[in-house]
Structures are given as C-alpha cells and as structure tokens.
Amino acid sequence: xxxxxxxxxxxxxxxxxxxxxxxxxxxxxxxxxxxxxxxxxxxxxxxxxxxxxxxxxxxxxxxxxxxxxxxxxxxxxxxxxxxxxxxxxxxxxxxxxxxxxxxxxxxxxxxxxxxxxxxxxxxxxxxxxxxxxxxxxxxxxxxxxxxxxxxxxxxxxxxxxxxxxxxxxxxxxxxxxxxxxxxxxxxxxxxxxxxxxxxxxxxxxxxxxxxxxxxxxxxxxxxxxxxxxxxxxxxxxxxxxxxxxxxxxxxxxxxxxxxxxxxxxxxxxxxxxxxxxxxxxxxxxxxxxxxxxxxxxxxxxxxxxxxxxxxxxxxxxxxxxxxxxxxxxxxxxxxxxxxxxxxxxxxxxxxxxxxxxxxxxxxxxxxxxxxxxxxxxxxxx
Amino acid sequence: xxxxxxxxxxxxxxxxxxxxxxxxxxxxxxxxxxxxxxxxxxxxxxxxxxxxxxxxxxxxxxxxxxxxxxxxxxxxxxxxxxxxxxxxxxxxxxxxxxxxxxxxxxxxxxxxxxxxxxxxxxxxxxxxxxxxxxxxxxxxxxxxxxxxxxxxxxxxxxxxxxxx
Numbered sequence: 001x002x003x004x005x006x007x008x009x010x011x012x013x014x015x016x017x018x019x020x021x022x023x024x025x026x027x028x029x030x031x032x033x034x035x036x037x038x039x040x041x042x043x044x045x046x047x048x049x050x051x052x053x054x055x056x057x058x059x060x061x062x063x064x065x066x067x068x069x070x071x072x073x074x075x076x077x078x079x080x081x082x083x084x085x086x087x088x089x090x091x092x093x094x095x096x097x098x099x100x101x102x103x104x105x106x107x108x109x110x111x112x113x114x115x116x117x118x119x120x121x122x123x124x125x126x127x128x129x130x131x132x133x134x135x136x137x138x139x140x141x142x143x144x145x146x147x148x149x150x151x152x153x154x155x156x157x158x159x160x161x162x163x164x165x166x167x168x169x170x171x172x173x174x175x176x177x178x179x180x181x182x183x184x185x186x187x188x189x190x191x192x193x194x195x196x197x198x199x200x201x202x203x204x205x206x207x208x209x210x211x212x213x214x215x216x217x218x219x220x221x222x223x224x225x226x227x228x229x230x231x232x233x234x235x236x237x238x239x240x241x242x243x244x245x246x247x248x249x250x251x252x253x254x255x256x257x258x259x260x261x262x263x264x265x266x267x268x269x270x271x272x273x274x275x276x277x278x279x280x281x282x283x284x285x286x287x288x289x290x291x292x293x294x295x296x297x298x299x300x301x302x303x304x305x306x307x308x309x310x311x312x313x314x315x316x317x318x319x320x321x322x323x324x325x326x327x328x329x330x331x332x333x334x335x336x337x338x339x340x341x342x343x344x345x346x347x348x349x350x351x352x353x354x355x356x357x358x359x360x361x362x363x364x365x366x367x368x369x370x371x372x373x374x375x376x377x378x379x380x381x
Numbered sequence: 382x383x384x385x386x387x388x389x390x391x392x393x394x395x396x397x398x399x400x401x402x403x404x405x406x407x408x409x410x411x412x413x414x415x416x417x418x419x420x421x422x423x424x425x426x427x428x429x430x431x432x433x434x435x436x437x438x439x440x441x442x443x444x445x446x447x448x449x450x451x452x453x454x455x456x457x458x459x460x461x462x463x464x465x466x467x468x469x470x471x472x473x474x475x476x477x478x479x480x481x482x483x484x485x486x487x488x489x490x491x492x493x494x495x496x497x498x499x500x501x502x503x504x505x506x507x508x509x510x511x512x513x514x515x516x517x518x519x520x521x522x523x524x525x526x527x528x529x530x531x532x533x534x535x536x537x538x539x540x541x542x543x544x545x
Binding site for chain 1: 447473476484519
C-alpha cells in the first residue's frame with residue numbers, strides 16, 4: 001500500500017505498517033501471517049482484515065495528525081491441482097504440455113476438508129495403463145480411476161486445450177472445482193484421414209529349410225508375406241518408436257499322412273516368438289511377417305489357414321516415468337495354403353489365398369487372454 | 382635352372398598367391414554370442430543372445446524368427462560331453478514347428494536385433510559345472526551356402542547355496 005506524504009510531497013510504501021495486524025474471520029478456511037501472506041486451510045469464503053496507524057513523521061517533531069486505516073477483503077479458497085502426485089507442482093489454471101502415452105499423475109489439494117465425493121473429468125480418450133502379463137498370456141488396457149483424490153492416467157488421443165476439471169463435493173453439499181489445461185502432442189496422419197499403415201502382400205510358397213522345407217507366406221526377398229509401412233507426422237522432441245502387435249484370431253493346420261487327417265489349432269491370441277511386441281522392426285517404420293510351418297515326414301499334405309489383426313502401437317520413449325504404448329489403429333489380414341508331397345517333393349496345390357483389409361486409424365487397444373506361441377506344432381497323425 | 386627362369390617362377394607363384402587371396406570369399410555374416418550372466422545358480426534359466434552382423438561388402442536379405450529354428454547350437458560340459466536333453470526337447474522331436482519371421486535387408490555392417498536363445502529349455506544344465514555353448518547358422522545358398530559358427534562362451538552353473 002502506498003500513501004502520500006504531504007510533508008515530503010512524495011508517495012511512500014507503507015505496507016510494512018500493517019505487519020503483525022493481519023487476521024482472517026475464519027482461520028479454518030484461510031490463515032494469514034504477520035506479513036499478510038494468506039494460506040488456504042479449507043475451502044470456501046471468508047474475510048480478511050488488518051489495520052495500521054499512519055503518521056507523518058519528521059525528525060524531532062510530530063506536526064501531522066495520526067490516522068488509523070482498516071483495509072480488508074475477501075478470501076475464496078478453492079482446490080488446487082498438483083501435477084506429479086500430491087507433492088507435485090501446482091498447475092491450477094495453467095496450460096501444460098504433454099504427449100500421448102505420458103503418465104499424468106494428478107492430485108487434488110484441498111486442505112483438511114472432508115470430501116463427500118470427488119471426481120476428475122478428463123476429455124479425450126484415456127486409459128489407466130496398458131498391462132501385459134509377464135508370461136504374455138494376457139494383455140490390454142486398464143481403466144483409470146477418476147473418483148479419487150489422486151489419479152493416474154495416460155492420454156491415447158492427442159489434442160490441444162484439453163481441460164481437466166476436478167470437482168469436490170464437501171460439507172453441506174457445497175461444490176468446489178479446479179481446472180488445468182493440457183496440450184497433448186502425438187503422431188498424426190501424414191495427410192488428413194490417411195491411414196497410419198499401408199501394406200503389400202506376397203503369396204504362400206514352399207521354401208527350403210533344414211532339415212525340412214516350409215509352407216510359408218512369403219519368406220524370401222522377392223516374396224514378402226505381408227509388408228507393413230507406417231507413416232506419420234511425429235511430434236518433435238521425443239525418441240519415439242513404433243511397435244507391432246499381432247492378435248491371431250484363427251490359425252489351423254490340417255495334417256494328412258497314411259494314418260488319416262487331423263486338424264489342429266496352433267492357438268489364438270497374442271502372436272509371439274517369446275517376447276513383446278509380436279514383430280521386430282525391420283526399419284524405424286516398417287516390418288513384415290512371413291509365417292511359416294515346417295513340412296515334416298511322414299505327412300503327405302499340410303494345409304494352413306491363418307487370420308490375424310495387426311495393431312500399430314506408438315511409444316513416446318519417455319523413461320521417468322515411462323510412457324506406455326498407445327494404439328494408432330489396426331488392420332486384419334490372412335492367408336491360406338495347401339502343400340502336398342509328391343515323388344519326394346513338396347509343392348503347392350489348389351489356389352493359395354491372401355487378403356488384407358485396409359488399416360483403420362483409431363484408439364482401440366489390442367486385448368488378449370491367450371497367446372499364440374510359435375515353436376513346436378503337432379506331429380503328423 | 383637359370384636366374385631368369387627362377388625369377389619367372391617366383392613371379393608366377395606370387396601372382397597366383399595374390400589372385401588366390403583376392404578371390405577368397407568373405408564370410409557373409411558373423412555371429413556373436415554373449416550372455417548377461419556367465420555364472421548362474423543351478424535351476425536358473427541359461428540364456429544367450431545371438432547377434433548376426435552383415436560382414437560382407439554388400440546388402441543381404443536374411444530372416445529373423447524363432448532362435449531355436451534359425452540357429453543350431455552345441456552345448457558341452459567340462460568333460461566335452463553333450464548334456465542330457467530336456468523333456469521339452471525330447472517331446473519336440475518328430476513334431477512340426479512354426480514361427481513368424483521378419484525378413485531384414487541388412488546393409489554391410491548392420492546387424493539383426495539380438496536373438497534370445499534359452500539354452501536350458503533344450504538341455505538340462507542343472508548339474509553344477511562349466512558348460513561351453515556355440516551356435517551356428519546355415520548360410521543361404523545365394524550367399525554361398527555352408528554354415529557359420531559363433532564364438533564359444535562358457536557358463537558356470539553353481540550349486541545351490543548351502544543350507545544354514
């Protein structure tokens with residue numbers, strides 16, 4: 001506060017004169033220290049006041065009247081949103097940068113108020129996490145818990161000006177809110193509405209192998225089974241990586257020998273050679289798959305039908321805390337082939353089939369409750 | 382033999398030698414075998430990582446699938462004996478196998494992603510002692526055929542801690 005000193009004809013800061021005289025009407029809502037610094041203790045309105053004796057003073061004389069001023073005002077204490085947990089940074093009312101798959105840990109701070117209920121409202125698509133069982137037998141997204149004081153979630157979709165609102169119901173059905181806004185970066189299609197992935201298909205073939213050949217979809221440099229190419233505008237500043245998750249819906253082999261014919265499922269679910277994700281990246285934005293099945297004696301005919309859904313996942317590459325994989329979309333594809341042994345040589349019979357349905361961009365996660373582990377298959381009948 | 386003929390003979394031998402060494406085909410790739418743990422307790426998994434590197438001067442297509450299908454491996458104990466196979470390995474014999482494979486186009490000097498091979502899935506390495514492991518991979522015909530071996534690594538399987 002400034003006052004005009006008529007003795008010296010100048011403005012003077014007299015804030016210090018109020019020191020030690022501050023008080024609030026309801027100290028369970030707000031307290032104030034000797035220097036006028038207010039601290040919220042609860043939620044709601046209260047008033048604050050102070051006073052000071054003001055006197056113009058000249059050395060050796062008191063020639064001006066003394067006066068007392070009693071300024072005051074209102075306090076209105078609302079919850080705060082803390083980013084990074086309950087010891088985190090107050091981001092209430094501000095705009096924060098974020099990226100899809102980044103862990104967002106928000107905590108509401110509202111002093112010692114007893115909450116009747118509380119909830120977070122988060123725009124866009126979010127998940128509470130993406131979990132994969134250590135044995136790979138199950139996997140999928142988890143739901144974020146939003147009716148708690150402290151919540152953790154991950155955005156799956158990007159977007160600017162995404163406002164998160166915390167709402168607290170307390171006391172006699174009183175409501176207090178706090179908001180924070182996020183600009184969420186993420187990969188976007190290279191052109192509007194373009195799919196994130198394009199594919200090209202090869203064909204089923206008999207490929208050499210040791211000690212036995214394979215019935216394989218593709219498998220050679222001039223015949224790749226299915227080739228996936230991802231394309232996206234990437235947000236700057238991240239060590240992002242694409243990942244490929246394949247969920248097999250159907251994989252049956254029919255083996256024939258002199259004992260008869262037997263059809264066996266090679267399994268459904270998460271397609272794995274023993275690790276996550278399903279396919280290794282061949283380059284930063286491409287991979288391919290060439291499923292193969294060994295043609296062993298004494299089988300004389302082996303047929304295979306295979307149908308799968310491949311998801312493109314993206315990870316921002318954050319490490320502390322780690323970012324999770326988020327889906328960019330998926331496509332379905334498959335093939336079939338029939339190999340027959342004649343005069344000691346395997347060859348294709350009938351017409352092998354193949355298909356791939358165009359990639360659909362979207363935030364749906366792959367979910368599985370079984371795994372298709374590659375490895376050992378059935379014996380001939 | 383006069384001096385001229387001697388010199389001519391030496392020249393022919395040197396030229397032939399030089400031509401011969403120039404024509405020695407370089408190995409198309411190398412296999413590096415490593416393990417994170419050279420010493421494990423009995424009963425623990427014994428895992429090795431295999432890195433295939435294009436050591437030739439030209440790009441090559443090569444597939445990357447299930448390690449136990451892509452590579453053959455040899456395990457020996459300290460008496461140079463092959464340890465017993467696991468029940469899983471015995472049961473796998475005579476059965477089909479299948480995998481998903483990615484076909485890579487490796488430029489000279491580039492490597493496939495590390496391939497994990499769980500050796501203890503196929504050999505019973507529960508008996509304490511030293512084991513040497515080496516893997517090899519068939520070279521595709523278009524790259525010259527044959528097989529290439531990795532370095533050999535030694536893993537020590539330690540007995541369980543003595544009960545207190």
